[in-house]
Amino acid sequence: MAMTIRAEDLGVRYGDHRVWEGINLEIGGPGLVAVLGPNGVGKSTFMYTINRLLEPTEGRVTLDGRDVRDMDYREIARSIAYVPQSSNETFSMPVMDTILMGRYPRSGYATTDEDLRIAAECMGRLGITDLAMRSFDELSAGQHQKVMIARGLAQEPEILMLDEPTSNLDIYHQIYVMKMLRDIARERGITVLTICHDLNVASRFADRVILFSEGRVHSDGTAADVITEGSIRDVYGVDAQVLEVDGRPYVIFHADEDVNLGDGTGSFRST
Numbered sequence: 001m002a003m004t005i006r007a008e009d010l011g012v013r014y015g016d017h018r019v020w021e022g023i024n025l026e027i028g029g030p031g032l033v034a035v036l037g038p039n040g041v042g043k044s045t046f047m048y049t050i051n052r053l054l055e056p057t058e059g060r061v062t063l064d065g066r067d068v069r070d071m072d073y074r075e076i077a078r079s080i081a082y083v084p085q086s087s088n089e090t091f092s093m094p095v096m097d098t099i100l101m102g103r104y105p106r107s108g109y110a111t112t113d114e115d116l117r118i119a120a121e122c123m124g125r126l127g128i129t130d131l132a133m134r135s136f137d138e139l140s141a142g143q144h145q146k147v148m149i150a151r152g153l154a155q156e157p158e159i160l161m162l163d164e165p166t167s168n169l170d171i172y173h174q175i176y177v178m179k180m181l182r183d184i185a186r187e188r189g190i191t192v193l194t195i196c197h198d199l200n201v202a203s204r205f206a207d208r209v210i211l212f213s214e215g216r217v218h219s220d221g222t223a224a225d226v227i228t229e230g231s232i233r234d235v236y237g238v239d240a241q242v243l244e245v246d247g248r249p250y251v252i253f254h255a256d257e258d259v260n261l262g263d264g265t266g267s268f269r270s271t
Contacts, residue, residue, distance in 0.1 A: 002191045003064050003079055003158040004028035005050055011058030012045050019045050020215035021058060027208075030189040032182040034202035036226075037212035038236055043195045044085070046212070047161050050193075051082045063159075077105035081157035083148050085164045085195075095139070095147050096132045099123060102154030115154075122150040125180060141168040149177065153184070160184070162194045166201065174198070178205040203227050203249045211235060223249050 004026065011021035019042040027033055035043050048054035049061050052068045061068050063079060081102065091098075099122060103115040123129045126146040131139065136147060145168045152160055165181070166174040178194075182205045185192040196202040202209055203223040211218045211226050213235040219226045227249040232240045239254045 002028055002030045002189055005159065005191070005193075006062045006065075007046075007049070007059065008062070009059035010049065010056050010061065012042065012049065012054065013057045018215060020212070023059070023217060025210065025217065025220070027191060027193065030185050030191065031207035032178075032185045032192045032194065032205055033208045033210065034194055034196045034206035035210050035212065036196060036199065036202055037218075041212040041214065043212055044163055047082065047163060047193070047195070050159075051080055051161065052076055053082075074105055077155065079157060080159045080161060081152035081155035083152040083160070083162040083165060085167060091136055093136050094133050095123070095128065095136055096120075098136045098147055099151045099154050102151040105155060118156065119150075119154050122153045125153065125184075126150045127176075142170070142173065145169060146173075146177075158190050160190060160192045162192070164195050164197065166196070166198070174201055175204075181205070182207070199227055199232070199249075199251045203251070204246075227251065 005028065007023050007025045010023040012019045023046075035046065037043055045054060049056050050068070052071070052073065055069065063071070063076075068076060096119060099119045100111055100115060102122075103111070103118065107115050120129070120132075123132060126149060128143065128146050128150065131143060131147070136144070139147065145165065149162065149165055152162065160181070162181070166177055169177060178201055181192045181194065184190070185207075196206075206223060208221065209223050209226040210220045211231060218235050219231055227242060229240055229242050232238060232242070232251065241252045241254065243250045243252065
């Protein structure tokens with residue numbers, strides 16, 4: 001059974017800036033959960049609090065009823081794998097060794113045959129077996145992204161969290177990775193929690209969608225429940241038409257040449 005994440009009256013501040021308050025969410029059961037929302041609403045912050053990379057200023061996060069503040073980092077890493085948003089992190093290390101870093105919470109520094117088997121399996125799943133002996137710092141941004149996802153999978157987590165896992169991938173590989181994550185969630189009975197900016201990609205593959213807006217959860221449910229013309233207008237400040245394609249919402253945005261850039265928050269409304 002998948003581990004249950006529960007956020008209870010959760011709030012976070014950065015100095016005087018309140019990111020959100022009173023967040024109450026329960027995420028459990030196998031499946032792919034997409035976290036959506038504009039820039040700056042606290043999507044990554046939500047993941048940081050789950051993974052204990054950031055302690056909330058209010059409330060708490062529990063994993064199967066245990067407060068994450070009572071768990072040490074290696075214990076958390078046995079349950080949660082976190083794949084950060086693509087960064088400039090580069091180092092001269094073969095891809096195989098980079099992926100084997102994901103085995104540390106399980107095996108420590110002693111690499112076993114089982115670790116090698118799992119790392120090879122994860123590379124195969126991402127289609128990067130041919131990169132095994134390439135140096136990580138020689139790879140493209142898209143290849144970096146795949147290696148980091150493979151490293152997360154190698155942890156064999158009960159919860160896999162990814163911050164924009166498809167951000168450096170072309171359309172084909174976006175579809176491939178999201179389908180793979182959905183299938184892994186179902187096959188292994190785990191929760192895959194992913195931040196996504198592409199509403200259509202999230203709609204197509206997610207079992208559940210959580211939409212953040214202005215320090216709160218705007219809506220939470222299936223793609224059809226959450227990705228609506230009204231919610232897109234409310235949260236993103238843009239007009240859109242939402243059609244049904246293959247039983248899922250499909251968003252067509254309407255943006256005229258002459259748009260009002262508003263207050264500089266990044267949102268705009270068609271005129």
